[in-house]
Amino acid sequence: xxxxxxxxxxxxxxxxxIGCSHIFCKKCINKWLKEKDSCPVCRKEYxxxxxxxxxxxxxxxxxxxxxxxxxxFKIFVELQKMMDDYTNYNGTISNKCKRMDKILxxxxxxxxxxxxxxxxxxxxxFRKVLRQxxxxxxxxxxxxxxxxxxxxxxxxxx
Numbered sequence: 001x002x003x004x005x006x007x008x009x010x011x012x013x014x015x016x017x018i019g020c021s022h023i024f025c026k027k028c029i030n031k032w033l034k035e036k037d038s039c040p041v042c043r044k045e046y047x048x049x050x051x052x053x054x055x056x057x058x059x060x061x062x063x064x065x066x067x068x069x070x071x072x073f074k075i076f077v078e079l080q081k082m083m084d085d086y087t088n089y090n091g092t093i094s095n096k097c098k099r100m101d102k103i104l105x106x107x108x109x110x111x112x113x114x115x116x117x118x119x120x121x122x123x124x125x126f127r128k129v130l131r132q133x134x135x136x137x138x139x140x141x142x143x144x145x146x147x148x149x150x151x152x153x154x155x156x157x158x
Contacts (some may be wrong), residue, residue, distance in 0.1 A: 006040065007032060012024075016052060033046060097143040134146065134149055
């Protein structure tokens with residue numbers, strides 16, 4: 001992880017990310033975003049502005065606790081992309097069920113996030129959305145796996 005902003009080349013002042021793995025000074029990235037809607041380094045599409053704790057950048061030792069924010073942030077961003085893709089998909093019910101299955105598998109592989117206090121960090125109630133989607137799909141006759149996912153997530157959704 002770099003200790004300087006790729007735009008101004010100075011040490012970070014109020015570090016932010018826009019949904020990719022790059023970090024910028026808040027002022028620098030806001031100025032950039034007025035003209036472009038992608039990352040100035042990797043050109044990935046802008047998802048949103050997310051504050052990054054300065055300890056993540058300045059800490060000499062990257063402990064699990066310090067990196068927890070970054071790891072949960074990366075999960076949030078990936079999940080957001082998957083949900084947007086799912087919402088915008090207009091194909092068959094069968095393919096929509098496969099997409100939901102992929103999302104649920106991703107969440108299940110990263111279920112540690114539900115044991116942290118980072119779950120509501122960005123104003124997004126993962127449990128509520130997850131419960132709604134699982135309930136919706138568990139009653140769908142075309143989605144046989146729905147009841148299995150409901151059982152697998154029973155401890156998280158309580």
